[in-house]
Structures are given as C-alpha cells and as structure tokens.
Amino acid sequence: MNNPKIKISTESYKGVRDFFPTDMFVQNHIFNTWKKTAEKYGYLQYDASVLESSDLYKAKSGEEIVNEQTYTFTDRGDREVTLRPEMTPTLARMIATKRRELPTPIRWFSMPNLFRYEAPQRGRLREHWQFNVDIFGVKTIDAETEVLSLASDMLKSFGLKDSDFEIRINSRKVIDFILNEMYALNTESAHRVAKLIDRKNKMSAEQFEQNINEIIPEAGSSFLTLLNSKNFEEFVSQISRGEEIDGAIKEIKDLMNNLEKLGITNVIFDQTIMRGFDYYTGIVFEINDKHPDNRRAIMGGGRYDDLLSIFGSEKIPAVGMGVGDVGIRNILETYGLLPKYTPPTKLYICLAEESAKGYAQDLAQKLRSTDISVAVDYSGKKVGEQIKYADKSLIPFITVLGEEEVKTGNLKIKELATSLETVLTEDTLVNFFKNSIK
C-alpha cells in the first residue's frame, strides 16, 4: 500500500482452499448435515484452537511424525506449537481436564479444520475439515453400534443409498492376538506386519507376500492364507480359539447383529482394516464408497480405551470416528447429490429513481424485521442492469421502485424464473413472502 509498485499475488497459500459463496454454500450443507445428525443422537458440540502444544502429539506419535507431517514451529516464547493434525488428542486433553465434573456417558462432536504438511505437488490438501464423533464411558459394543448407526444415518441424510457404501469392520484385539500369540511376533515385527497390512493396497500381491515372508519366514504362507480369508467364518476357523480371543470374536458378531437389527446390512468383516497403529484397542471400522471411481475410505474410527492415560488420568472406554469434508464433497459430486446454490436473498429492490431510495430502505427494514432477506441496489446503474444483477445472483424476486410506487404504495413483485408479476402493498408483502418461500 505504501509502495504502489509492489503487486501482491492473488493466489492462496498452496494446498489450502478459498471458499467463495457458492463453495461456502456446499460447505455449509456438509456442516449442517453433520451437526444435525450428531444432535439427533444427543451429541454435544465442542471446539478448541487449531494451535496446540507440540508435546500433545509427541506423546502419541513419536517425535519423527510430529516434525515430518505436521505444521510445527517455535513461538517467540520458545514454545513448540503445532497446527492440530487431528482432533482426538485435543478431545482427550479436554476430557482429562474436566474428568471429574463430566458425568458419563460423554457424547461429543466437533467439526474442526485439521492440518497436515503434504508436498503440494501430490495434489493433496494441507487443510481439511473433519466431522468427529466420540462417545466415552460405554464399555459394551453398543457404543460401536451407535457410532456406526450415526455414520450410516449421516450418509443417508446426504442422499446416499445403502447400496452406495459399505461398512467394514475389524478388531485390533483379534489382529493383535494373531500377531502376538498365534505367530508369537515380537513388538517390532508385529508393528511391521500391521504397517504392511495397512498399506496392502499400495503394493502388488507379490511384493506384499515377499515382505510378509521376510518377517514371518517359518509361517508366512499360513499367515497369508489367514489374511486372504474370503469371509468371517473362513477367517475365524483358522484362529486357534481360547477364552481370550473368543470375547473379541463375539464382539464382531454382536456388532454385526446389532447393526442388522437396526436395518443396517451393508456391513462386511474385513481383516485388513488397521486404521493406523496408535491408539485403537478394539473394534476398528471404515466406510467405503462402493463407486468404482472412488474406492478410498470416507470414514474411519474405532475403540480407544487407553488414550486418557497419557495425561495421567484413569482409563475411560471410548469409541470415535472421523469423516472428512473432501471425501463427502467427492461422493456428493459422484452421485449427483450436490445441493443447488441459492442465495439467502429473497427480494432485490431496484431503484428507478434516486428519490425512491428512502422508501426502499424503509421497506427493506420492514421486511428484514420479519426475517425476510432483502437487498437494495445503490449502484445508480440503469434498472435493466440492476435486474440483470439479481438474475445473475439467482435472487428469486425483484421489485422496481420509482416515484409512482412511492406515491401509490402499489408494489409489483416479479418472480424472475417465471416472469410472473404480483401487485402487492407493504402490508400484503410480508405474507406473500412468508407463504411463497419454503
């Protein structure tokens, strides 16, 4: 500004998005659907700052991940600060803070923006919004049932059919039993196998087999047979049963039965669902779009009963899930479910004469006091230009005010889509809008 020769770029920062009003309209549709669904299930909204002390993530993920995949910087008070890459550590911190005051069950949701440092050339976003739903204090599989029922309900509220998506469930308890007990792997090997399964789809079958055989040389092929089971029964039949594992297997069955009773039948068991390897302790799940163009998981979550222990708090059972705005926007596009943009403005008042301005302002205020959205054109442009503006802006109704209208109080309201005109007075105008709009 001080130096008019410097011209600034109009580009936004790489990997983040500008939301122009038509984009914001879609974004608000997503946020509103999320919020409405969560509140139907009695979940309460919370939020926090995007800024968190970096320590919060080091505890869980190890220092390497904090530095490589997050926005972390040192503030002028020499404190390490991170732009939150996920909401669960913040949620756990908040619950731990008020552990004694908060009666359980705790049902909370939030819709935070999250940051990940991604190389921009990969075309992946560095900032996205995520719907987080968590329930604390329920030990039984009812918590998983509820969260998955809520997720299914949310997707159907967007207009999706049951046949458009698939709920995939697995159990970390079962996987851990297989790795630690059946195959007696040490912590490091078990971790490497879990990591391999998580990335299974990112490599060829041969490459995957080779990697597994390197870690489990004496029993790689039996492990691969187990992992390639076609269904739950086939998978279970290969597991050496015992008291410890029976409970975990029953949980999977119970969850599928519970969901079926609620009419949710698009559920499969998938032994390759891992959901990372950090805080999950029981059932883990994903929801996948079944459209061939878009096979990525649109939702993920699971049970994490130990997370509060990082704050020195007593354990509390917890089940949570997260859904990103980008995935939702993709499926809305894929299935033609994006909402049609409409502005809040219902009436645009065009001015044929400057002298009608005071009358127009009064009229606008009167309508606004009854919650009707009105804008007045102060551009001084020709009436035709003013009407063109309203049309381009998709405002449904216009009226043109001049000396005649001010004198008689007879107002011609025109619906732009149909060109229908209705002559009204100030007094009948409010009812006209109350009745004709939604």
Add this chain to the structure above:
Amino acid sequence: MNNPKIKISTESYKGVRDFFPTDMFVQNHIFNTWKKTAEKYGYLQYDASVLESSDLYKAKSGEEIVNEQTYTFTDRGDREVTLRPEMTPTLARMIATKRRELPTPIRWFSMPNLFRYEAPQRGRLREHWQFNVDIFGVKTIDAETEVLSLASDMLKSFGLKDSDFEIRINSRKVIDFILNEMYALNTESAHRVAKLIDRKNKMSAEQFEQNINEIIPEAGSSFLTLLNSKNFEEFVSQISRGEEIDGAIKEIKDLMNNLEKLGITNVIFDQTIMRGFDYYTGIVFEINDKHPDNRRAIMGGGRYDDLLSIFGSEKIPAVGMGVGDVGIRNILETYGLLPKYTPPTKLYICLAEESAKGYAQDLAQKLRSTDISVAVDYSGKKVGEQIKYADKSLIPFITVLGEEEVKTGNLKIKELATSLETVLTEDTLVNFFKNSIK
C-alpha cells in the same frame, strides 16, 4: 503412549480457548446471530484458510508489524506463512482473483478466527473470532448507512437496547485535510499525529498535549482546540472550508441523517476515531458499549476504496466492519443477555433391564427419523443414576424401559423440571414431542 511414564499436560496452548459444550452453546448463539443478521441484508458467506502467504500482510502493514505481532513461520518449502491476523487482506485477495466474474455490488460476510501474537501475561487472547461484513461497488454513503444499520440490528438481535451502545463516526478525509492541508504536516508528522490521536485515551491529557506541541510547535494549541471540540458544529466551524473538504463534511451529515431516518439515533460525531492508519480512505466508525465497566469499542470499520490496488486490480469502492466474539460475549455478560444452556437432546432413554435394549434402540431410531434428538443410556448403571445423569445434563424428558414397557408398549414420559408423567405409545410419542417442544 509408547512410554506410559511421560505424562502430558492437559493445559491448552497459552492465550487460546477450549470450547466445552456449554461454551460452544454461547459461541453458536453468537455465530448464529451474526449469520442471520448478515443474511437478512442479503450478504453471502465466504471463508478461506487461516494460512496465508506472509507477503499479503507485508504489502499493507510494513514488515515490522508482520514479524512482531503475527504468527509467522517458514514452511518446509521455504515459504513464509502467516496465521491471518485480520480478514480484510484475504477478502481483498479473493475479490481481486475473481474481479471480472463477480457482478457488483458484492455483499459478503465471514466469521473467521484471527491470530495475534500477544504476550500472554497481558491476559489478552491470541485467537479470536470476528464477524466481518463488507460491501463492494457502492460509492455513495448508502454503503456506510447499510453497514451501520446492519451492525445496530445485530446488537439489538442480541437483546441490547439503543441506549446501551453508541455509534461514533469520523472521516479520514476530514482528518487528512486538517493534517495535510490546514496544518501542512509532512507525511511522517501527519502519521505521528494520527497515531497519537488513536492512542489518546492511553495517556494523560498533559502527555498528549506535550506530544502534539512537539510535532506542531507553532500551532499545537489551535490544533488541540479543534481536536477538543464538543460537537460536530463546533468542530466544523474551525475548519477552513473549501470545495475539497465540503464534500467530506457533507458525507458525515448525510450519514447521520440517513441513520436517523431509519430510526438509528444513538450516533455521535467523534473526531478522535482513527481506526488505525492503513487502508481507510473515508468515513470511519466504531460502536462503543455505554456501560461504565466496558468502554472499549466492540465494533470498528470504515470505507477503504483503494485496497485492491495492491494486487494490481482496478480500484473498487468498499465499506467494511468487524466485530469480535470476545467483545460480544462481554456485553452479553454485562447486560445479562447470555442464553440459557440447553442440550439438543430432548429425551433420555434409561434402561431398567438389559433385555429392553433392542426395543430402546428401535424407538430411538424411530424418533430420530422425525428429527427428535434422543440418547440411550448404555452404562448399565442403576436407573436412579441414569435419571440423575439426564437431570444433570439438563435433558428435559426421560423414559425408563424394562420388560413391562417392551411387552405393553405403554411408555411413561417424565418431564424432569415438573415431574409430570404422560403415558404414551410409540405412535403418539412423535406427536407429543413435536407439540411439546417448540
């Protein structure tokens, strides 16, 4: 997590806030009122990332301010990134990007979170949310009239009376004329005087006078007399009139007249309102709470016709204002206008027997499908405990389900506030809730 001996602090980062559900309830009340008011005036919502290239702020504010008062860091691509300290540069950038596609007038609003690096010991927040309202493309004082009318409407929607707040207006054109023409100060001296006036209330009258006399030694006392004028007429009478200044003075008068015609009379002229010294080019304004405990401006704004030129775009007339969430929360507290917390949950289903669970889940789903918010207690606690939970959570209605209810389908719905019980069936339940809750 890997090392259970490390205990992480549950404190949030210094200078930012956690929003627990009861806090979020107030925050949502503020956001909803902002949004509803802006949309009544036909304003469209936009948003952008909190991350912006630091260049965007250097252009306007000078490098020193960017480094000292903002969160600025270098990303791994060696780019300087700033957490936005205000929304107007982002808005100007977005408008400049789509200058040709966007028909004017452009009426936009947003509710971004903004960051400032403040020393935490001063007790000031490093992150706050701000309601931003801007109109582009209106040269006349109608733009200022509309924005101030919207601001006044917004405050009254929160429950404030006209007598609780005061709109203060000034003109940068008039101040610039006085400094540059009447007192013939050079750019640096004019800037220093403007800065002093902006900080007038932060020093003693003697100190202020001394500082002014140092910058305008030969005419300090006449300048001080002018600045201490008791009202607009007294102020204007001391200005050497001419064509240039007459237009600016008329604008102030017209604005006050326009507002009065709309019934907004809590307006004063205040020659000490400066609103910083960066991009404002005409009328500037503030709204002050009149309560003696809280004299800070709760809203500020003005006309800035040149801002797009930093992007090399053609000039476009613009008027904008910003209102912070902290100021609004303060006045709601001061005037006893905070909304009473209520959860979204209308009915809490308590389980007397495990066997009633399936029935409870079905019933809950049925009510949710009609948009009634229901939660089921899966804690396995005694019924008394479950009811106590609902009461503490301020959920208005409960029902207790056991084998008897499952068998007969007769459901006792109890309103906790009144202890009134109504016996209903599944079929009459929906109507009961539709009618008894707003």
